[in-house]
Amino acid sequence: MILETGRVVASETVADLGTLIVVSAPLVAARAHPGQFVHVRPGERFDPLLRRPYSFNGIDRHAGEIELLVKPLGPGGEWIAQRHPGDPLDLLGPLGTSFVVHRATTHLLLVAGGTGIAPMKVLAEQESARRNVTLVMGGRTIHHLWPAHRLPAAVEYVTTTEDGSFGVRGRVTDALPQYIAWADQLCACGPWPMLAAIGRLRHDAARATTVVPGKEVLLDAQIAVEQHMGCAMGVCRACVIVTQHGNARVCREGPVFSLGDVRFAQGEPATVGLTA
Amino acid sequence: MPWRRPRKHVDRARDIGRSEEEALEEKAEHAEEDEAVELAAIDGASIVEAATGEAEDERMPSDLAAKLGAAAEGHEFRAWGEEAEDREVADREVADREVADREVAGRDRVVGTARPEDTSPSEAVVAHVEDGVDLEVEVARGLRLRNPVLTASGTFGQGVEYAELIDVSRLGAMVNKGTTVHARPGNPQYRIAETPSGILNSIGLENPGAAAVAKKYGKEWPGLRLPVIVNVAGYTVADYVGVVLEMEGTPGVVAYELNVSCPNVKGGTLFGCDPELAAEVTRAVKAETDKPVIVKLTPSAPDVVAVARACEEAGADGLTAINTVPGMRIDVAKRRPVLGTGTGGLSGPAIRPIAVHITYQVARAVSIPIIGAGGVTCAKDALEFLMAGASAVQVGSATFADPLAPIKTVEGLAEYVRASGLASIRDIVGAAQRGGKRDAGTEYVQ
Numbered sequence: 001m002i003l004e005t006g007r008v009v010a011s012e013t014v015a016d017l018g019t020l021i022v023v024s025a026p027l028v029a030a031r032a033h034p035g036q037f038v039h040v041r042p043g044e045r046f047d048p049l050l051r052r053p054y055s056f057n058g059i060d061r062h063a064g065e066i067e068l069l070v071k072p073l074g075p076g077g078e079w080i081a082q083r084h085p086g087d088p089l090d091l092l093g094p095l096g097t098s099f100v101v102h103r104a105t106t107h108l109l110l111v112a113g114g115t116g117i118a119p120m121k122v123l124a125e126q127e128s129a130r131r132n133v134t135l136v137m138g139g140r141t142i143h144h145l146w147p148a149h150r151l152p153a154a155v156e157y158v159t160t161t162e163d164g165s166f167g168v169r170g171r172v173t174d175a176l177p178q179y180i181a182w183a184d185q186l187c188a189c190g191p192w193p194m195l196a197a198i199g200r201l202r203h204d205a206a207r208a209t210t211v212v213p214g215k216e217v218l219l220d221a222q223i224a225v226e227q228h229m230g231c232a233m234g235v236c237r238a239c240v241i242v243t244q245h246g247n248a249r250v251c252r253e254g255p256v257f258s259l260g261d262v263r264f265a266q267g268e269p270a271t272v273g274l275t276a
Numbered sequence: 277m278p279w280r281r282p283r284k285h286v287d288r289a290r291d292i293g294r295s296e297e298e299a300l301e302e303k304a305e306h307a308e309e310d311e312a313v314e315l316a317a318i319d320g321a322s323i324v325e326a327a328t329g330e331a332e333d334e335r336m337p338s339d340l341a342a343k344l345g346a347a348a349e350g351h352e353f354r355a356w357g358e359e360a361e362d363r364e365v366a367d368r369e370v371a372d373r374e375v376a377d378r379e380v381a382g383r384d385r386v387v388g389t390a391r392p393e394d395t396s397p398s399e400a401v402v403a404h405v406e407d408g409v410d411l412e413v414e415v416a417r418g419l420r421l422r423n424p425v426l427t428a429s430g431t432f433g434q435g436v437e438y439a440e441l442i443d444v445s446r447l448g449a450m451v452n453k454g455t456t457v458h459a460r461p462g463n464p465q466y467r468i469a470e471t472p473s474g475i476l477n478s479i480g481l482e483n484p485g486a487a488a489v490a491k492k493y494g495k496e497w498p499g500l501r502l503p504v505i506v507n508v509a510g511y512t513v514a515d516y517v518g519v520v521l522e523m524e525g526t527p528g529v530v531a532y533e534l535n536v537s538c539p540n541v542k543g544g545t546l547f548g549c550d551p552e553l554a555a556e557v558t559r560a561v562k563a564e565t566d567k568p569v570i571v572k573l574t575p576s577a578p579d580v581v582a583v584a585r586a587c588e589e590a591g592a593d594g595l596t597a598i599n600t601v602p603g604m605r606i607d608v609a610k611r612r613p614v615l616g617t618g619t620g621g622l623s624g625p626a627i628r629p630i631a632v633h634i635t636y637q638v639a640r641a642v643s644i645p646i647i648g649a650g651g652v653t654c655a656k657d658a659l660e661f662l663m664a665g666a667s668a669v670q671v672g673s674a675t676f677a678d679p680l681a682p683i684k685t686v687e688g689l690a691e692y693v694r695a696s697g698l699a700s701i702r703d704i705v706g707a708a709q710r711g712g713k714r715d716a717g718t719e720y721v722q
Contacts, residue, residue: 003441003679041677046625046653047473049677074470092441092679230468230475231676233441235433235453237482238468245340247461247482253340261340271464271616272480 001095004028008087009065014150016143018071018115019081020057021089026064028093032056034122035189035224035256038066038093039232042076051092052076053229055189055255057118058125069118095232097256099187099222101127109183109217110135111172111198113190117146119224119256120189128154134179138172138194141165173197181213188259189224193267195259198223202259221259225250225269242270404446406690410700413448415668416568416594416645419531421448421503424701425658425686428623428649428672429454429507429533429572430479434493435500441679445501446686448668452489454509454535457518459485464616469605474624474651475673476603478617481509481538486522497528504528505570509535513560520561531568534561537576537599537621548574548599551586558590568593570647573638575601575630584638596647596670597635601627624673625651632664639665639706653681655688662701663708 006025014020028038039051058067072081083089099119101108108131112120120135127133134156139145142165148157159167160175168175172194180186180201188198202218212218227250230236234252241248243261248254263270411423429451432438444450462482469476483489489506497504506523510516520532534557536548547553554571561569571587573580575598584595600621605614613619631650639646648661649670658669674681693701707713 001441046674046677048470049473049475049624049673050468050470051677076470090678228466228468230477231431233433233679234437236430236468236477236676237453237462237479238466238477240462240467240482241465243340248340257340269465272461272482 001093002027002031004091006066006089006091008083008085008089010085011083014069015145015147016141017117017146018069021068021070021080021083022058022065023068023089023091024063024065025089025091028091029059029061029064029066032059032061032066032094033098034059034126035098035119035222036094036096037232037255038068038091039095039229040068040080041090041092042079044090048074048076048079050076050230051232052080053095053232053251055115055118055224056094056122059122069115071115092232096251096254099123099224099256101131101187102185105185106131107182107184108133109179109186111176111186111188111190111194112137112146113172113194114139114144116188116190116194116224116226118189120187121146121151123187124155125152128152132156134158134183136160136172136175136179138162138175138190171197173201176201177214180217183214183217186217186221186259187223188221192225192264192269195223195225195262196264196267199259199262199264206260219260222256223259223262224255225257225262226255227269240272242272247272405687406446409690409693410702411686411690411693412700413667413702413705414645415448415647416531416570418593419568421668423448423686424662424668424689425682426451426505426647426668426670427675427682428670429535430477431623431672431675434489434496435502435504436493436496438675438679439500442683446683447502448686449503449505449530450500451505451507451533451670452493453483454481454507455483455486455489455519455523456481456509457486457515457522459483459488466614466616467620469614469620471603471605471622471624472626474622474626475676476605476615476620476622477600478615478620480617486519490523490526494526494528497526500528502528503530505531505533507533507535507572508561509538511538513557516557517560517564520564524565524567529567531570531593532561532565533570533572533596534558535572535599537572537574546574546576548572548583549577551579551582554583555586555590558587558592562591570594570596572596572599572649573634574599575627575634580634581637581641584642588642588644592644594645594647595638595642596649597638597666598627598631598650601630623650625653625657627651628657628660632660635661635666636664636708639709652685653678655685655692658685658689659692659704662704663706665706665709667702667705 004025004027006023008021009024010022012020037053037055039053041051042048054068056066057069070081072078108127110120110123124133124135136158137145138160140162142161145159151157160170160172161167205212205215205218227239229251230238232251234249239250242263413424414420425448427450430453432450434452435450460481460483463478463480467479506529508516508519523529536554537546539546547557558571569592571592573595577583600623602619603622604619607614628651635646635648645667647668647670648666652658652669652671653674661669671682671685689701
């Protein structure tokens with residue numbers, strides 16, 4: 001990872017998803033992979049103090065630019081979302097693990113919820129030239145979906161909305177089973193309840209005694225998770241989640257995990273044992 | 277059932293209709309692959325490494341088991357730390373090449389990569405602002421450091437993490453993450469919340485246990501060229517002694533800092549809130565080690581000065597003032613505390629005036645050195661503590677916002693010594709206790 005002062009190139013609002021910021025940061029762009037993130041300093045002073053982690057929403061190595069989808073949450077998020085073209089932006093990254101698409105995969109299934117679209121969009125852009133890619137995205141309303149025209153034409157885009165304002169009415173997981181049966185590999189990013197629902201599909205498939213279409217795909221699925229983060233350098237241990245192998249830091253061992261490694265509890269990340 | 281595109285009905289077949297160009301392209305790609313396989317066989321690199329000529333930089337998520345496998349026994353992050361370092365060294369080399377390439381256009385954009393040159397003694401020594409300035413201080417009896425800037429416990433891990441990004445050998449010393457006798461999993465989420473000019477945290481002393489820390493980092497600490505002070509935490513006097521016994525003889529360790537902000541199992545009072553208990557822990561640890569012992573004072577104590585005095589009498593070689601201040605944030609939407617444990621410790625610039633005040637009071641009461649801690653972000657903040665009577669400072673939360681904050685503090689102090697015509701930074705220690713400087717303008721704004 002590296003500390004780089006990037007420069008905002010463009011900024012625009014994308015539906016109700018957040019603000020899309022394009023930043024010229026050649027050194028970060030040169031080593032960024034889908035799923036990894038940058039830790040952005042929300043100001044030049046120490047109030048607000050904590051940096052904000054954003055998954056890459058676009059990686060253009062050629063132009064030396066990265067794209068971030070910023071939800072204006074809290075004073076820090078608002079400050080970052082309000083940056084204008086020409087403004088400097090203090091970046092620390094790229095950080096964490098990335099999605100790994102297997103060489104043999106011909107049918108790649110991507111599942112996104114909310115700002116979890118970011119790494120899925122990067123994967124869609126990078127992989128649609130060599131594989132069949134289907135992106136399933138869920139949102140509350142049509143305004144919480146990624147605009148279709150901002151995806152490569154070769155990507156099959158399936159949408160679900162909770163209010164039925166666009167695409168299939170319901171949640172992503174309602175639409176998933178048939179696509180899982182079709183796919184070779186699954187990558188997902190979104191809110192915890194969505195990931196937990198996919199985790200349940202995996203759990204059921206693993207337990208099933210009959211043939212389950214797409215069982216291998218579920219067993220092998222990769223997910224990127226979110227957690228409140230401090231340093232993003234692996235020192236503060238604020239962002240740990242519980243895995244089958246013990247505590248893991250989202251900033252170092254994650255944010256991309258094997259779905260089977262992550263433990264869930266009632267649609268949320270399982271919590272660390274009791275305080276001593 | 278939504279409409280499906282017909283071409284995708286091919287059931288898991290590899291051979292979807294391809295144009296001739298595509299077939300040729302694929303053939304060419306495979307030729308490259310074959311070559312890569314041969315190359316890989318020769319030098320033991322992975323196929324991707326052989327093909328690209330660079331170290332493979334994608335981490336498989338399934339590595340997790342290997343990374344965490346030994347965690348249960350407390351031998352945490354053995355494999356992944358090294359892997360990450362290898363990656364980062366490779367990354368840094370790429371970065372350096374790129375920086376050279378972009379000398380005109382983009383050089384000033386890179387603000388803080390630790391270059392291999394900086395840490396390699398065989399290379400020409402890079403000139404630093406602090407060179408030739410006397411910043412040496414005694415931060416505890418028997419512990420002299422090259423400069424008065426330390427990193428605070430819990431904000432600098434084991435030193436190796438930030439060493440990937442900054443030249444840690446320019447700092448005075450580091451205090452490692454709070455270490456207990458046995459491994460601890462830490463507290464439930466959330467563990468961190470932001471507050472005005474600060475952070476509220478409740479990590480719960482997650483650490484792999486003293487034996488694992490000594491085993492792993494004893495090998496890595498000497499290479500950092502940064503003295504290590506081990507932060508010791510426990511719930512009984514025996515816990516503290518146990519950690520110190522386990523850490524004795526670990527390469528790189530120069531002193532111990534006792535975190536007495538833990539509740540005592542007997543009675544539940546914090547060790548640091550009761551002069552008797554604090555003295556007892558200090559005495560017990562002093563009896564087991566010849567290394568300097570520093571006690572980290574808690575602002576929760578009803579009478580911090582009394583605790584400080586008791587520790588000095590019990591043989592403490594130095595004091596750190598202060599640990600975090602207890603605090604709470606409520607999530608208004610959810611109508612419950614943000615942190616998993618309810619309360620947490622407040623740090624950052626928000627607590628600086630509290631920390632400076634306690635430093636000032638304690639400095640009047642004891643004759644052992646004091647390390648100021650609480651919201652130091654720059655040299656000016658550090659000077660407040662030094663003038664209040666501290667011999668050194670710890671930079672903590674500020675490092676999260678700006679990983680260069682500790683080094684900038686060193687540079688700023690050096691510039692201050694030079695600009696003020698002081699013989700050494702030591703001349704400024706306690707200046708505010710001695711009546712101050714009459715010919716300077718008043719500074720009442722932040």
